[in-house]
Amino acid sequence: MxxxxxxxxxxxxxxxxxxxxxxxxxxxxxxxxxxxxxGCQPVASTLNKEPFLGLDAIAALIRGLRQHKVLEASCEHFRIHGNTFAVKELLHHLILTVEPENIKTVLSTNFKDYGVGHRLHAFSPLLGAGIFDTDGDHWASSRALLRPNFTRDQVADLTSFETLIQDLFSLLPRDGATVVDLQDLFFRYTMDSATEFLFGQSVGSLKKSRSELGFAQAFDYALHAIIVRGTLGPLSMFYPDRKAKRCNRICRDFAQQFVEKALYAVESGKGVRENSEPGTKSVKYIFSHELAWRTSDKCRILDELMNILLAGRDTTASLLSNLFFMLAKHPAIWVKLRGEVAGLQGRLPTYDELRSLKYVQYCINESLRLHPVVPRNEREALRDTVLPLGGGKDGLSSLFVPKGTRVCYNVYAMHRRKDIYGPDAGIFRPERWETGRLRPRWEYLPFNGGPRICLGQQYALTEVAYVVVRMAQEFQTLESQDPGPWEESLALTLCSRNGTKVCLTPGLSAEDR
Missing domain, CATH: 1.20.5 (Single alpha-helices involved in coiled-coils or other helix-helix interfaces)
Known part of the structure; x- marks a missing residue:
């Protein structure tokens, strides 16, 4: 037997x-x-010296995180290894690239060959399954659900921005000597503007003391936990984070009440759609109400609201913080910017006037170039596919991308390529956008590209431009109080490690002039 x-x-x-x-x-x-x-050729270079688990690459990453120089180190890697190279990190095979044609292929030409579903494990405890962490039909329906909410009418309504800018101004010292961290206030401002837009009710972060910032602080910790889960991957099951679970619950429970209100408003007929019929009196636009008109799925509405809250709050605040850090470091640029804004003669700008202020737009463009708010991104190959560049000794041949490989594109390093932006690519110089000669396409990618291009791009740019213009109207001088250069604080978005510490001197009032 x-x-x-x-x-x-x-x-x-x-x-x-x-x-x-x-x-x-x-x-x-x-x-x-x-x-x-x-016609694929092997990748020309690999970062690893230890080829089995890539422990040397992981050690270098940890070292970069501790020194706050991950992005700086990445620029050096591309200088040494070329515009496309390979890396192994434990079980993951990565291809890193700053080639615009490769990025175009991943995000547009061969869009269906790549996905972001690998994010779901890290993102879903806070964001659920929404536009930022799903693929295929689910992602397509998310985009179709959200797209109508970013029409010109919604983007051009500046009323809430002005209400909140007054809350911001009330917290800014005006003696030219007291130091204030604009970065902290910008994150509170965009939290208020995002919740006002999404829920019809601001959380009022700018009106609260630090001890009262319950939701905002819970949201901050929940975002930090996403980074930890994403870094640990499957190992995160061995490192339970009770505080993260509590913060996720606080954030989702807070948003859930507005889902219930939106559905009730729609069902009772009180949630009138803005301009739904010719001659209909305009009512306050509320994002959650518009979603409730399009679907009655409570979980779906909640997940999409959390996704848009992340984008509306963090990316905009990071852009404002980085921009004002550089404006404070360059007084001549601030003077030039204020000179253009003076053409408004002190009145509040309209949407069309914001778009016509060219130098303001150049400053925003340059901030997004030098400090892109999402400096690195990646897609996972859903099937065997090909990149047009990166293979062979010269890196000019096609490169095979096996299923499961992650193609990581580094926008921060690409935006610093001297062959694209000139020998001063590492310098903040808005004037580079003035001549019209600089017309990058896939070489400039602050809001992604292809079918997943940022839906809220114009909303974010409008909000940032409004804050810049109103600050320029209100304050004559913007003096940096950070003696060192800009340093990275790298999380889901990129901002200044040391904040944006400045002293402010108000401009002359109309009576004084």
Whole structure:
């Protein structure tokens, strides 16, 4: 009996080995033919010296995080290894690139070959399944659900911005000597503006003391936990974070009440759609109400609201913080910007006037170039596919991308390429946008590109321009109180490690002039 069982076991194991070997051989032959057909060559360079688990790359990453120089180190890696190279980190095979054609291929040309579903594990405890962490039909329906909420009418309504800018002004010292951290206030401002836009009711962060910032602080910690879960991957199950669970619950419970209100408003007929019929009196636009008109799925509405809250709050605040850090470091630029804004003669700007202020737009463009708010991004190959560049010794041949490989594109490093932006690519110089000669396409990617291009791009740019103009109207001098250069604070978005510490001197009032 034992010998019979033993023989069967040996047969099963042998059959399994043969099956696996056959599968590998078949895959090898298929991929070999695929490579020949597309003219693929091996990647020219790899970052790893330890080729098995890539522990050296992980050690370098940890070192960069501790020194707050991950992005600076990445620029050096591309200088040494070329515009496209490979990295191994534990179980992950990565291709890193700053080639615009490769990025165009990933985000647009071969869009269906790549996905972001690998984010779901890290993102879903806070954001659920929404536009930022799903693929395929779910993502397509999310985008279709959200797109109508960013029409020109919604973007051009500046009323709430002015209400909140007065809350911001009330917290700014005006003696030219007291130091204030604008970065902290900008994150509170955009939290208020985002919740006002999404829920019809601001959380009032600018009107509260630090001890009262319950929701905002919970949201901050929940975002930090996303980074930790994403870094640990499957290992995160061994490092439970009770505080993160509590903060996720606080944030989602807070948003859930507005989902219930929105559905009730729609069902009771009180949630009148803005300008739903010609001649209809305009009512206050509320994002959550508009979603409730389009779907009655409570979970779906909640997930999409949380996704847009992340984008509306963090990316805009990071852009404002980075921009004002550089404006404070360059007094001549601030003077030039104020000179253009003076053309408004002190009145509140309209949407069209904001768009016509060219130098303001150049300053915003330059901030997004030098300090892109999402400096690195990645997509995972959903099937065997090809990049147009990166293969061969010169990096000019096609490069094979096996299924499961993550293609990581580094916008921060690409925006600093001297062959694209000139020898002063590392300098904040808004004038580079003035001549019209600089017309980058995939070389300039502050809001992503292709089908996943940022839906709220114009909303964010309008909000930032409004804050810049109103600050320029209100304050004559903007003096930096940070003796050192800008340093990175890298999380889901990129901002200044040391904040944006300045002293402010108000401009002359109309009576004084």
């Amino acid at each position: 034992y010998s019979i069982l033993h023989s069967k076991l040996v047969f099963v194991l042998a059959a399994a080995v043969v099956t696996v070997a056959f599968a590998f051989a078949r895959q090898f032959l298929i991929r070999r033919h695929f490579n020949l057909r597309h």
